[in-house]
Amino acid sequence: xxxxxxxxxxxxxxxxxxxxxxxxxxxxxxxxxxxxxxxxxxxxxxxxxxxxxxxxxxxxxxxxxxxxxxxxxxxxxxxxxxxxxxxxxxxxxxxxxxxxxxxxxxxxxxxxxxxxxxxxxxxxxxxxxxxxxxxxxxxxxxxxxxxxxxxxxxxxxxxxxxxxxxxxxxxxxxxxxxxxxxxxxxxxxxxxxxxxxxxxxxxxxxxxxxxxxxxxxxxxxxxxxxxxxxxxxxxxxxxxxxxxxxxxxxxxxxxxxxxxxxxxxxxxxxxxxxxxxxxxxxxxxxxxxxxxxxxxxxxxxxxxxxxxxxxxxxxxxxxxxxxxxxxxxxxxxxxxxxxxxxxxxxxxxxxxxxxxxxxxxxxxxxxxxxxxxxxxxxxxxxxxxxxxxxxxx
Amino acid sequence: xxxxxxxxxxxxxxxxxxxxxxxxxxxxxxxxxxxxxxxxxxxxxxxxxxxxxxxxxxxxxxxxxxxxxxxxxxxxxxxxxxxxxxxxxxxxxxxxxxxxxxxxxxxxxxxxxxxxxxxxxxxxxxxxxxxxxxxxxxxxxxxxxxxxxxxxxxxxxxxxxxxxxxxxxxxxxxxxxxxxxxxxxxxxxxxxxxxxxxxxxxxx
Numbered sequence: 001x002x003x004x005x006x007x008x009x010x011x012x013x014x015x016x017x018x019x020x021x022x023x024x025x026x027x028x029x030x031x032x033x034x035x036x037x038x039x040x041x042x043x044x045x046x047x048x049x050x051x052x053x054x055x056x057x058x059x060x061x062x063x064x065x066x067x068x069x070x071x072x073x074x075x076x077x078x079x080x081x082x083x084x085x086x087x088x089x090x091x092x093x094x095x096x097x098x099x100x101x102x103x104x105x106x107x108x109x110x111x112x113x114x115x116x117x118x119x120x121x122x123x124x125x126x127x128x129x130x131x132x133x134x135x136x137x138x139x140x141x142x143x144x145x146x147x148x149x150x151x152x153x154x155x156x157x158x159x160x161x162x163x164x165x166x167x168x169x170x171x172x173x174x175x176x177x178x179x180x181x182x183x184x185x186x187x188x189x190x191x192x193x194x195x196x197x198x199x200x201x202x203x204x205x206x207x208x209x210x211x212x213x214x215x216x217x218x219x220x221x222x223x224x225x226x227x228x229x230x231x232x233x234x235x236x237x238x239x240x241x242x243x244x245x246x247x248x249x250x251x252x253x254x255x256x257x258x259x260x261x262x263x264x265x266x267x268x269x270x271x272x273x274x275x276x277x278x279x280x281x282x283x284x285x286x287x288x289x290x291x292x293x294x295x296x297x298x299x300x301x302x303x304x305x306x307x308x309x310x311x312x313x314x315x316x317x318x319x320x321x322x323x324x325x326x327x328x329x330x331x332x333x334x335x336x337x338x339x340x341x342x343x344x345x346x347x348x349x350x351x352x353x354x355x356x357x358x359x360x361x362x363x364x365x366x367x368x369x370x371x372x373x374x375x376x377x378x379x380x381x382x383x384x385x386x387x388x389x390x391x392x393x
Numbered sequence: 394x395x396x397x398x399x400x401x402x403x404x405x406x407x408x409x410x411x412x413x414x415x416x417x418x419x420x421x422x423x424x425x426x427x428x429x430x431x432x433x434x435x436x437x438x439x440x441x442x443x444x445x446x447x448x449x450x451x452x453x454x455x456x457x458x459x460x461x462x463x464x465x466x467x468x469x470x471x472x473x474x475x476x477x478x479x480x481x482x483x484x485x486x487x488x489x490x491x492x493x494x495x496x497x498x499x500x501x502x503x504x505x506x507x508x509x510x511x512x513x514x515x516x517x518x519x520x521x522x523x524x525x526x527x528x529x530x531x532x533x534x535x536x537x538x539x540x541x542x543x544x545x546x547x548x549x550x551x552x553x554x555x556x557x558x559x560x561x562x563x564x565x566x567x568x569x570x571x572x573x574x575x576x577x578x579x580x581x582x583x584x585x586x587x588x589x590x591x592x593x594x595x596x597x
Contacts, residue, residue, distance in 0.1 A: 170477070171450075171477045174477040174498045174499060175406045175408070175409050175477060175498070176408065177498070177499040178409050178412065178477070178498040178499040178500070179406075179408040179409050179411075179412035180412075180499075181412075181499045181500070181501075181502075182409075182412035182413055182415065182416040182499075182502070183412050183415060183416070185416055185501075185502035186412070186415045186416040186418075186419040186420075186502075187419075189416075189419040189420055189502075190419050210502075213499055214499055214500075214501060216499075217497075217498065217499040221497070234554055234555070234558065273558070333452075359552070361555070
């Protein structure tokens with residue numbers, strides 16, 4: 001056989017093999033669930049998987065041969081060629097084989113979070129990079145929403161704790177101020193009955209001291225008013241949604257502690273008039289308390305969150321636990337500030353809950369469960385859909 | 394003031410009660426101090442006529458509960474309520490329950506003594522009050538319908554947001570009405586405003 005015939009046969013076999021390989025690659029690119037992009041050593045797009053086309057909004061034809069940098073936002077867009085060059089010169093891996101979360105940019109200009117891992121492929125003198133991309137939009141949305149909720153509630157609980165402290169302080173400080181002012185004013189009266197220059201001077205000084213005590217009282221009153229003003233932003237809210245958000249926050253880590261959680265929500269208890277963050281704070285507080293007491297004191301750990309619509313246009317929310325229950329003498333003043341059964345507690349949680357619920361025109365109380373454990377209940381004003389329009393005005 | 398007119402001071406804070414006793418005695422007022430509403434009620438059979446100055450928030454029986462008990466027992470001692478919380482809603486409740494007056498701690502001695510004097514001088518009180526009432530009524534008549542609605546909300550102890558919600562207007566608008574009401578009523582503070590309306594007897 002002439003050499004050329006051999007060569008021809010080899011070539012044909014090679015071509016077939018190549019076509020088969022290309023076909024396999026194409027089918028992989030079409031079916032691989034993660035988005036996949038292959039570029040050459042100068043950053044030009046060789047191929048795009050179907051998922052990648054959908055994710056970025058470009059078709060293969062539109063971007064083939066274009067620079068990959070157009071699929072990323074600034075500053076990477078401007079820097080990408082440099083990244084490639086740096087890698088090819090130094091061989092220093094910053095992302096290849098490591099993977100990281102970066103932003104991608106769609107055809108319409110919007111960006112999204114994605115997880116990117118890069119593999120590299122050398123063949124003869126050419127050099128390719130394959131990017132595997134996982135869209136993190138949903139995952140990040142869930143995470144950031146959770147974070148947002150958490151920080152809102154933390155901020156709010158700090159703020160309310162401050163308000164509660166201010167209120168308690170106002171009362172505690174007003175008492176001695178009252179005594180000071182009373183004594184001084186009494187002294188002033190007595191000095192009025194004494195003749196002579198020194199008595200006159202004393203009377204004046206004592207009177208001024210009394211005025212200062214009253215001034216301190218005014219300052220505290222203003223502080224209280226200031227804290228009270230920032231207190232509430234009430235809207236028509238969906239109660240099941242409030243409960244869902246609050247329990248998501250409060251129940252983090254609940255599975256590890258063997259606590260079984262159940263919900264018993266009355267479909268009629270739907271819309272309420274509430275400051276979302278404040279009521280979430282109440283719920284988080286009650287749920288956390290229930291969890292803590294059960295982990296501390298009980299093998300049976302069942303938490304139930306329930307709602308009931310009352311005929312008087314209020315809804316009742318309950319959080320019940322199977323913990324050790326409350327001693328009656330504790331239950332009596334449980335909602336007062338600085339009363340606590342915890343070793344590491346300030347005793348402000350339930351007092352804040354009471355302040356919030358009462359500011360909403362509701363009531364909060366605690367019952368013992370016949371089967372052991374406690375139920376905390378509070379009421380909120382039910383709202384109707386059309387009330388939203390009124391509030392918005 | 395006549396001898397039979399004793400001022401009964403009820404406060405769970407010992408220093409506040411003693412300082413009040415001192416202050417009132419320097420003003421020539423006869424005083425008895427009681428550490429709680431329960432203790433006062435126990436001493437009541439021996440109590441002389443006069444008036445009561447009580448804190449509103451106390452452990453055990455609070456000021457409101459005391460007023461209720463007095464009413465039940467048909468004891469007509471005028472009650473002056475003191476609050477350390479600046480708690481308007483609570484004070485309103487006390488006034489509605491028939492308190493003669495309410496004052497915020499700490500207070501100027503003249504404010505307290507004035508309140509005690511008018512509570513003790515019952516025979517002149519009605520006449521004086523009638524005059525004062527007529528004056529307040531005159532101011533109330535100058536309020537617009539909306540202003541009156543906002544005023545009623547304030548007297549009911551509602552925050553601006555809730556008044557806005559009830560009336561279907563914005564909280565900001567409520568603030569404007571509230572400022573107008575304060576000006577027209579010549580009130581320096583919310584508690585004074587509430588006092589005026591309650592004195593006039595027009596609270597809803």
